[in-house]
Amino acid sequence: MTENEISDKIIGCAIQVHRELGPGLLESSYEECLYFELIQSNLLVEKQKPLPLVYKDVKLECGYRLDLMVEKKVVVEIKAVEVLNDLHMAQILTYLKLTKCKLGLLMNFNVPLMKSGIKRVVNKL
Helix, strand or coil, X not given: CCXXXXXXXXXXXXXXXXXXXCCCCCHXXXXXXXXXXXXXXXXXXXXXXEEEEEECCEEEEEEEEEEEEECCCEEEEEECCCCCCHHHHHHXXXXXXXXXXXXXXXXECCCCCHHHHEEEEECCC
């Protein structure tokens, strides 16, 4: 599957979760439910995947964790905030660079309509 095909499935699952739960819950609730939906869609999903930082050829365990990594190609960062800001965008861009993935989805579930809470982020390798 391509990154675009994977992201389409992820977005569909996120919309389904948001329809069921609505806004107002903790990020961890949305993460668990989205993880469940993606697994049910027969996608390979890693949850809270450790992400080391390599600095001058030294692998440092700095405590970074990806919310979800789907099919080893798409990074999903889940938020439940009033508004996405530049820091959230910088976070997912950093994760994309560290993983060398091309595509990330920044998803804010604390919105009335889920499609308005989704930012598609491309890493221009």
